[in-house]
Amino acid sequence: MSHFRQSSLHELVTLLWAPSVCLSSGDGQIRAQGLDGFYTNDYRVLSGLEVEVADAVVEPVGCRVQGPASAVFTSRVRLDGDEGADPSVVMHRYRSVGQDGLEERLELVNYGAAPVRATVRARARTDLAPVHVVRGGRQAPHVDPRPVAGGACWAGAVQEVLLTAEPVPARMTSEDADVVLSFTVDLAPEQPAGVTLRAIARNNDPETAQRTFLSVAPRNPPVLPHRTTGAEEPRDPQRRKLLQASVRDLQRMLLADPLEPADSFLAAGSPWYFTLFGRDALWSASLLLPGARRLALGTLRTLQRRQGERHDAVAEEEPGKILHEVRRETLRLNDMVIPPLYFGTIDATMLWVRLLHSTWQAGVDEAEIEALLPSLLAALEWITAHGDSDADGFIEYRSSTRGGLANQGWKDTPDAVRWADGRRVASPLALCEVQGYAYAAATQGATLLDAFGLPGADRWRDWAARLQQRFRATFWIDDATGVYPAIALDADKRPVDGAASNMAHLLGTGLLNAREADLVARRLSRPDLDCGYGLRTLSSTSRAFNPHSYHCGSVWPHDTAIAVLGLAAEGHHAVAHSLAEGVVTAAEEFAFRLPELYAGTSAHDGEPVLAYPNACRPQAWASAGAVAMIDYLESHDSTSAGTESGDRPGLLTAVPEPRHT
Template sequence: MSTDAVSILDGNTFVVSDNRGDINATPTDTSGLFASDTRFLSTWNLTVDGQRLNSLSVDHLEYFASRFFLVPGTGTVYVDAKLSVIRQRAVGDGFREQLTILNHSEEPVTLTVRIDAAADFADLFEVKNATAKKGKHYTRVDKRQLLLGYARETFVRETLISTDGDVQVDDSGLTFVVRIQPHEDWKTELRVEAIGALRRGAAPPHRPGTPTAATKSRRRGEAENAEARMSRNLDAWLTKAPKLDCDNDDLRVTYRRSLVDLAALRFSPLVAGDYSLPAAGLPWFMTMFGRDSIFTSLQALPFAPELARTTLRALADWQGAVVDDFRDEDPGRILHEMRYGETAAFEEQPHSPYYGTADATQLFVVLLDEYERWTGDLALARQLEPEARAALNWIDEYADLRGNGYVYYERRNEQTGLENQCWKDSWDSISFKDGRLPGFPRATCELQGYAYDAKVRAARLARIAWKDPAFADRLEAEAAALKRRFNRDFWVADGQYFALALDADGNQVDALSSNIGHLLWSGIVDKSKAKAVARHLMSDRLFSGWGVRTLAKGEQRYNPIGYHVGTVWPFDNSFIAWGLRRYGFHDEAARIAAGILDAAVFFDGRLPEAFGGYERSLTRYPVQYPTACSPQAWSTGAPLLFLRTMLGLEPSGDNLVIDPALPDNAGHIALYDIPGRWGQRDAFARRRSLRG
């Protein structure tokens, strides 16, 4: 997306336009109206008397609505305009746009107002890969409606554009001829419906035909009710969340931005009914991702525990059941990604769903236990016992590709499957210090930490929820053995850190990376080695001053603006800080929290997916990564986890333990009405000096 792009979204429906409200999508950009992985509008241009308009400002009303203030004219010199135009747009199963033109002159004006519209119905994967459509496009015109359609066998997607005003409709848009008296205005309302997109509780799709008065009234009511419903829903979401009081205005802005963006990213797949889980991020990942949804749910547990409940239920419903090489599916495996577009429907991509992730399965068990620890919801822990056991079986039965007790990955779908199936899933993210790429299969270090944590946590659930102490004993013994092996086989003795991975022959892939922070979070690190790990994380090679880099300076593939080889990821840092807290490195965790939260100020409180890994001393602001998703769910969740880490919030039985450790510039922080098995609890903290 361009830097002046304007986005509004609601669940899996979003609109990306320029700052005039216009859409002019190219085959490879993400402008347009998207729903369920399909672009339902690729052109949406407003002209007045044949001229495009200039933007004065954009008012971001809510995550689902924006208002554009425009004037006619071209060139760089502003001349007092006699007309102004306001476009107010709200998304929801398409979008509704109210168009207002104001005549500021002393004479009446007659204007030709034109909306050019087109839909390429591109699948998101087609946008990414610039591939051509294989079906047929069609249009149907009625007095006040334009239907744009696409069909390929039984796969049909349609965009219905309608208005209540006097209009001339043709195959490529709508034309209004209007006369506006002096100091008066003209208004009309345009509705764009995405027919064929997944929607919850929607009426049957409308077909072309002259709308009756009752139909027009119903549609207007549905649109207004949808906008009012979203507004009420956001108010309820914010009211329900814990209240933050602090001395730092920037932290308050970031906290509210995180809550609002998390609300915007809530997604309700059909299996979730009326409940929602976090979609991964705009623009590419507005759907269910196993890893991303789990990590975000973990971050948000003290603030919105219901996200974790829905995530667990939805992922359990789609848990792998068979061995399917096309989808990299195994029994017990948790999905990586679910898609609803054309390429998935015709199995040109395996994402219906795709299971090529080597960490979501362990993390599913971790989330189930952490959710029960936080909420006391034993009923869900019991309900999902079969799925949790199947996930644990996957670790031993299907993930141990080398028979040495470690979780490895290697794609079985050579054409479209992911090479790297850890969270750093770009092609060059796993390397030796000298830059060589290891062969497959690969066993990255954090996968073993997640497996260890899953077994320890499942042992607790086996005792308190599943009433199977023998199984608990077995899991604890397996976890202890894994920890011993791991601290022997992954430890780079001459560098005093853990290797990024083992290759197929068991050799250490010895690059120094941020993954070692996830090992602290999982608890797999021997206490005798933890101090060395923390020292590396806070060294100049990894810690930029803004946050921990994904790959250390000095490694051959290090690049401060490389996707997984030197950038700083807020999500990554939030779990590193949590891990440092777990091992008692309170001040180090606070420094990381302070760095990332300072960076958030330069992004207006909305942390992007990643930003540059340059030293903080080189620039007064964090350097933007050009194609970072924003908002992205686990970046949105990062400030929430930092708040939990700084306040030292940990459930202990039916109580909430509060053990704050704030950075020097934090001042006073209070978090009120923290939900959990204890009901609601308040947490207070004041700054203290960092220990040397």
């Protein structure tokens, strides 16, 4: 008995302009199976779009991706009556995803000596399925089409889509749930001819309008300023290609707040996360500072408008808390039930405070920061009032009992936190990196309070100092390689052994002294964590290590980028350089469009770079992390421009120098 194998994301051609994305096979066909489809605003609005030529065999010969949003799929068309080995007709499918939908221009070229008449058919269908249904591998019933002038329409309770053609099809028929548009195309020798198909989706549910984020048109000046031209462009071809691909993808992952469309932020990633994720958006904006100040402000304000105000156990909302994610409707995936506004994150609130401080340091107008100070005060209060749920002086979370996330740090899968012997760790958990975020938020928040003449700075500095003492006394453990910070404290306040990438996030927060930072840097430099393609999420010495897992041994580019910047801040440039170059090396395997994660195979042992099959690609913080790492390499690598290390300006400094300290 044969079983259908759902295509993996890394096998598909991805074209995007947030909040829309098109996934197809390399031949251009959208086959109404697996993950194929055109998606927008968390719905698959076309599940099938196949092109065929009557009485002909279509032979795919190539695909050229022309940027984040466009590609050309080329096929030879072997018509009945073709003589010789080579067919005379070639078909190009010029596909583009735009702000308002999907466009596909079918162009046929006759290289023969005689005119040819061809019948081209476009077969379309949809299930209007929510993305979590598609992602979970479940089948949704197909929606029957309704004929309209020049095409067809499919309508559901939340979403509808209109498919039109130019010229008007010669014939339109329905076959089961498919609509088939037929066109007669006369092809004179060497004269291109064809048809254009357009699919435009529309929201039918006004109740979801405030949770439906908007696409962003290219702006001048751009939201993501950077130096990538002329003498400022990286000389190394791998770095240059990775930088260019990452910036192009980031521009297409921007979304605007429907409550204030002037404010932009980065959607988390394609295809499942074209929405607002607090942690992802905050890290992405942070990694692009000081250049992307407008993006940072837009991210801060978009999250501030949705900052927690009340106690809601289902949404895990609390006063002052920054949210985890926004969805148009309740998300049901396996055992999880996530409400449209969900606050199940332990770290986003502290990351919001840190981004506010970094944005102020980058030199934005002080009035912009001052307008956000009430939210700063609320966020700081959340840290001690709700973040420390058992009043032990550490910030911890409990696994959700209402269908939310079991783990609420960035490694949020149920099996992400392990003992060295492979056992899962019971919550409540106090993650090591969260203590670093909290320390930085308290000290940087205090700096902002002083700068703007507000009381309370001493309170937060005192709290941070006590946290630092408690951390030093509690978190440090040792193994055969030496001492290092535990990944977390478990429910019984025992430090969880087993080296993981979490410790890298402590660097640059101020929580560690110079000796402690040296110990972390040395631990990160070992080949069980630095695999040669970046930083593994979990050491290969752990019994739970699996280089092909999601969080237990894979490499996440953003995780490596955070480590690189932290190492650089602490003066450990050799380790930072090794990790960053490892990611640049791995990027070539993915045509320089970095995925969310990839396998933590060992370059030291001669193993190849391997994909994680269903990693999102592109992913905002992976792309932002790539820009940050190349910025670091270009400004600290003497080989990049023949200058001494540190003499060359970075790629993200195309703004006035920071005026704050």
